Amino acid sequence: MTIAPPTDRVPLTFYLKDEADTCALGAALAGILEKGLGIHLKGGLGAGKTTLTRALLRAAGYQGKVKSPTYTLVEPYTIPLGDEQVELLHFDLYRMGCAEEFLDAGFRESFNGSTIHIIEWAENADALLEPPDIIISLSFHKEGRQAVLSPASPKGVECLSRLAFTRGQKP
Numbered sequence: 001m002t003i004a005p006p007t008d009r010v011p012l013t014f015y016l017k018d019e020a021d022t023c024a025l026g027a028a029l030a031g032i033l034e035k036g037l038g039i040h041l042k043g044g045l046g047a048g049k050t051t052l053t054r055a056l057l058r059a060a061g062y063q064g065k066v067k068s069p070t071y072t073l074v075e076p077y078t079i080p081l082g083d084e085q086v087e088l089l090h091f092d093l094y095r096m097g098c099a100e101e102f103l104d105a106g107f108r109e110s111f112n113g114s115t116i117h118i119i120e121w122a123e124n125a126d127a128l129l130e131p132p133d134i135i136i137s138l139s140f141h142k143e144g145r146q147a148v149l150s151p152a153s154p155k156g157v158e159c160l161s162r163l164a165f166t167r168g169q170k171p
Contacts, residue, residue, distance in 0.1 A: 009150065009151050009152070011148050011149060011150040011151075012148070012149040012160060012163070013146065013147070014146070014149075014165065015141060015142070015144060015145075015146055016138075016144050016145040016146070016147055017144040018144060021144065021145075022048045022051050022052055022055065022145065022147075023051065023052075023054075023055035024165070024166075025055075025147055025165055026051070026052040026053065026058075026059065027055050027056070027058070028059075028163055028164055028165040029052070029056045029059075029163070030055075030056045030057075030058075030059035030060040031059070031162065031163070031164065032160065032162045032163050033056075033060060033081060033086075033088075034116075034155070034159060035081065035086055035113070035114045035116065036112075036113045036114055036115070036116070036155075037116050037133050037134070037155065037159060038111075038116075038117045038119070038130060038131070039118045039133065039134045039135075039136060040119050040122040040129075040132040040152075041053070041120045041136050041138065042122070042123070042135060042136065042137040042138070043137060043138035043139055044139070044140075047138040047139060047140065048138050048145055049138060050068045050120070052136070052138070053066075053090050053118050054066045057077055057090075060080070060081075060088070061079050061080045062077050062088075068092065069090050069091060069120075070092050070094060070095065073091060073093065073096070073105060074089055074091045074092075074105075074107065074110075075089070075090045076088075076089055076090075077090065086114065086115070086116060087114075087115045087116070088115070088117075088118065089117050089118070090118045090120075091107070091118070091119040091120065091122075092119075092120040092121060093120065093122060093124040093125050094121040094124065096121075096124045099124065099125045099126070099128050100128075102124075102125040102128050103128060108128070111129075111130050119132070131152060131153065132152050132153070132156070133151070133152060133153045133155045133156035134149060134151055134156040134160060135149075135150045135152050136149050136150075137150070149163070
């Protein structure tokens with residue numbers, strides 16, 4: 001079963017009963033990646049942001065070790081996308097003391113229209129970031145998690161219209 005695509009900027013909501021559901025959503029998200037896509041991940045500690053990203057990277061074809069960028073702030077990955085290799089940067093801005101640290105680290109140059117960005121704790125540098133295409137909010141819900149996928153740009157609407165996720169229907 002395929003979820004009906006959003007018609008505008010209508011969010012999609014899923015219940016993720018366990019880690020397997022979170023990984024399945026990550027794998028489904030790998031199928032909608034395109035060059036220049038920006039995804040912001042929101043949610044408290046332990047909500048599943050890194051687990052979701054790790055599953056997305058695996059499903060996108062990344063073969064190496066997938067590390068959390070908690071201490072490095074960013075981990076770069078190269079993934080196949082169509083007939084080319086595309087850079088995907090996974091940021092975790094949790095430890096940033098102020099938004100200017102984002103600029104001081106030189107991260108701004110990576111926003112070039114072809115690199116894919118997945119940013120955890122984007123709110124720590126919001127004023128300096130380009131607006132995302134998709135915002136994914138993960139929260140604790142019942143015994144599992146709730147995932148809300150909100151398109152935040154026309155590209156986000158188009159990408160989420162291609163999402164095929166068969167697990168985690170609304171409770």
